[in-house]
Amino acid sequence: MNYHHSFHAGNFADILKHVVLMRILTHLGAKDTPYRVIDTHAGAGRYDLGSEEALRTHEWKDGVARLDQSPLASSVEALLAPWREAVATARERHGTGSYPGSPWLCRHAMRAEDRLIAAELHPTTYKKLATTLGRDSRCKALAIDGWTALRANVPPKERRGLVLIDPPFEEKDEFATMAAEFIAAHRKWPTGIYALWYPVKERRAADGLVNAIEDAGIGRLLRLEIDVDRPEAAGGLGATGLLVVNPPWKLAEEALLLLPALCERLAQGPRPRYRCEPIRPDG
Template sequence: MNYRHGFHAGNFADVLKHAMLARVLQHLTAKPTPYRVIDTHAGVGRYDLGSDEALRTHEWKDGIARLDRSPLPAAAEALLEPYRTTLSAIRAEHGANAYPGSPWFCRHAMRPFDRLIAAELHPPTYRKLAEVLARDARCKALAIDGWTALRANVPPKERRGLVLVDPPFEDKDEFATLAQQFIAAHRKWPTGIYMLWYPIKDRRAAATMLDDVLEAGIGRLLRLEIDVDRPEAAGGLGATGLLIANPPWKLAEEAEILLPALTERLAQGQRPRYLCEPIRPDG
């Protein structure tokens, strides 16, 4: 599949990814030492839900628009607070149709001494990303392949931080590439936090990716998935997941509260499902 960020900004998959990204960033900023984020497939950094791309799919209507209607249950809403705060900030600066990409979530959470490396190979997309990040000395946009950026930047000099891997899944072997590149990076920097995002249209491919990671001996994994039960006639993506290595303490407990509430709110059919599965938590 081809997952271009602009067409899907603010959809249910973005809500899951960014809600959990905001939680991880909250945990990173809770400690006084600096950290670095490496965003391997960064996109433009900021999206307009009134753009031609977004209006062509209207996917945000079954994503962020549903969260805008009303608060979630109190316990889930408390965990969603960093996500909503970032959303409010970008709307205050750029209007009600603005939606933050992952680099924006990172820069909003970062302190003066934290750093972001945001890689984007597609030239027009890179130019927009560079413009979004241009005035922030903490952030560096790189016009290089995301896998090259990953190999070149781990381990970071801070020895603490997050790698976010969110490829477009344009190539049929993208799941295999994702597993291979993550395993290689983990060998270089086994203590870093890694968030691997993936679409679920081919469950066998997703399962094979996880098998490859487990066969490499990697432990301390958290697998999160949401299936909104999108009607087949509607087409498009109906399920998505995150594989998180070295999740922060209590992130699994937070996900057990947040995912059921998000799944209920974002459901498109009668049988939505979620998964919150710690794997080798003491590995």
Template structure:
């Protein structure tokens, strides 16, 4: 599966990933000590939903566009507020077709002493990332492989923060690489928060990822998934997940509010589903 992000920006998988990302960062900010975010596969930082790539797939129409149609429940809207604020901020600067990538969401939530390392190997995409970050001294864009960035930057100097791992899934063995790289990083920094994004086209691959990680003895995991029941004839992605290691203690309760509301709004078929599962929460 090739997940070049320009084709998929703002789709339902992005909505889930970025909503959860903002919630994690807000929880990190409840303590005064600074934190660091390591974004291993950062992409270009911001996207244009009127671009040729986005218009070729129109996936954002069944993602962020649905979220903007009307408010969700009051409880869900309270948790969505930081996501909506970041979206409004980028559109105020770049127009109604702009959509933030994960580095932009991080910059929107980060405090003056917090830091972001954003890695991107693809040269043209890296140039866009560097432009999106600009002169923000809190942030550093690295034109290196994401796995190299992960190995080189954990544990961070701050000893607290988040690693966001969002590979493009261009290689057949990406799930195996994802689990191996995460397990190695966790051994170096077992107290950090990690968020592992994955597509679900092959349910066995997703289950294998979780099995590999739990077999390694890693505990305190929160598994979040949305399946929109996309008709097969449409092709493309129909389900996505995030596996969060060392989740903030309130994140599971927030997910129990957010995921039903998001799943209902983003559903494309008659049998959507969501999963909010704590795995070894007291490990």
């Protein structure tokens, strides 16, 4: 699977990933001590939904555009608020067709003392990322492989923060690589929060990732998935997940409100499904 992000920006998978990301950052920002985010496969940082790539797939129409239509229940909107506010700010600054990627969202949520390391190997995409982050001294864009960035930057000196792992899944063994690289990073920094994004094209691959991490003895996992029941004739991705390691307190409770509402709003078929599964929550 080749998940070149400019074709998929603002789709249902982004919604899950970015809404949960903003919830995690909100929890991190609730404490006075600084934190660091390590975004291993950062992408361009910001996307134009009017670009040739985005218009070729129109995936954002079944993603962010659906959430633009009308508010959800007030309890859900309270949890969506940080993400909605960030998207609104991106549109105000960069135009109504702008959609923020994870580095932009992190920079928006960070305080003066917080830091971001964003890695992107692809030269053209890296240049866009560097432009997106600009001269913000809190942020550093690195033109290196994401796995190299992960190995080199954990544990961060703050000893507090988040690692977002979101590879493009261009290699057929990417699930195995993700499991191995995460497990190695966790050994170095077992108290950090990690969010591992994955596509669900084959259930066996997603289950294998979680099983490998469980077999390594790692506890305090929260498995979040949504399946929008995309018709097979439409092709493309129909389900996605996030595995959150050391989730902030109450994130599972929040997800139980968010995921059903997102599933219903983003459904493309009659049988959308979601999963909110704490695994060894006290491990």
